[in-house]
Amino acid sequence: MVTDWLERTAALRQWARGGARAPHKPLLLLYALGRFQRDDQEELRYSAVEEDLKGLLAEYGPPHRTTPAYPFHHLVGDGVWEVRTDRGPGSPGTGVRELRATGAAGRLVPELRAALRREPSLLGRITRLLLDQHFPPSLHAELCEAVGLEPQPESEPTETERYSPARGQRRDRRMRELVLTAYEYQCAFCGYDGRIGAVPVGLEAAHVRWWAYDGPDDVDNGLCLCSLHHKLFDKGVLGVGEGHRVLVSQRFVGHSPAARAQVTALAGRPLTGPQPGIRPIAAPHRAWHLTQVFHGTPRPHG
Structure with missing residues (x-):
């Protein structure tokens, strides 16, 4: 069957x-x-x-x-x-x-x-x-x-x-809207906030600790990211370190001005959001991503 x-x-x-x-x-x-x-x-x-x-x-x-x-x-x-x-x-x-x-x-x-x-x-x-x-x-x-x-x-x-x-839990279909609202419809890494009329485009709710590995559908396990940085976050190119600053893997290679501006220049940048009164990423979720997804060691930053 x-x-x-x-x-x-x-x-x-x-x-x-x-x-x-x-x-x-x-x-x-x-x-x-x-x-x-x-x-x-x-x-x-x-x-x-x-x-x-x-x-x-x-x-x-x-x-x-x-x-x-x-x-x-x-x-x-x-x-x-x-x-x-x-x-x-x-x-x-x-x-x-x-x-x-x-x-x-x-x-x-x-x-x-x-x-x-x-x-x-x-x-x-x-x-x-x-x-x-x-x-x-x-x-x-x-x-x-x-x-x-x-x-x-x-x-x-x-x-x-x-x-x-x-799994013992059902998906919360409200997570996307809650996370995007928490980060005021801006990518937490680059600040992108594109819209067509009143509709956001190219913005997604990313799980820090993946749902497949017991990551809850909670705002403190989420980031509002543009489509590019969501993919790079889930691929382990980007991470979030101490002080909620962006980490960039040393394994990432990109020589074009676009790669430098969109990725390597993010190293050490503080996250954009969440808005005051909303909990940032919980430490256990951030630690899980760093050990299970982020590749290599972070690039140094000034």
């Missing part, structure tokens, strides 16, 4: 401690779905896809370096993935050398492949669930493109909540 596969997807077992991000299995599963969409018979030989998986982990995983060998082996235990080697069925373990030497290859289990063929909408629903559970909305479209999947329309508000009972 469709619900069985959605429940199994929502219940992927992951290493977790203190809110640490571990999206290794979701990234592998998204990659496998993209490959299935192109060729539903293909096996993914580890040695052939290792670099692709490394790239996904570097781009969308936590700041510390990790290996794709871990999910390639351990996803088997979740009942959605199988591995075989030159010796027969079964994974040789989590070692990169073993996976390469034995010709390890993985793919979705036969029952899931059959369900995806039988019910075309299932692929999109699993994709949507993985995106909602593990990544912020600002990254969904580009992540789909990175793994070769069609961008997914937003699901019904209750879809992810229904299959993720452990």
Whole structure:
């Protein structure tokens, strides 16, 4: 049944401690779905896809370096993935050398492949669930493109909540308006405040601690950001440091005047907002973003 596969997807077992991000299995599963969409018979030989998986982990995983060998082996235990080697069925373990030497290859289990063929909408629903559970909305479209999947329309508000009972909370659909009002419809990083008539354009409410990782829909977990700085914040290029000043990662490279003006020149700049009487970003949420999303060390500033 469709619900069985959605429940199994929502219940992927992951290493977790203190809110640490571990999206290794979701990234592998998204990659496998993209490959299935192109060729539903293909096996993914580890040695052939290792670099692709490394790239996904570097781009969308936590700041510390990790290996794709871990999910390639351990996803088997979740009942959605199988591995075989030159010796027969079964994974040789989590070692990169073993996976390469034995010709390890993985793919979705036969029952899931059959369900995806039988019910075309299932692929999109699993994709949507993985995106909602593990990544912020600002990254969904580009992540789909990175793994070769069609961008997914937003699901019904209750879809992810229904299959993720452990979240224990429902989304507060008022958050965007509350956050934008708190920051007086200005980007907290650059001050952008564009409108068409009375309607703000290019302004978004960003979660500091992602909702997928227990970040609440509260104003003190939000920032009003323009579309550019929202994307850079969720990618770990930008962060918020002590004194609520903007941090810029030393890993960011941009030589154009626009890159300097829009990114590197922000280093050390105090946030614009929130307005008096409204709580700024709570320290635990800011600390989570710095350890789980922000990449590298901050650029020095004067």
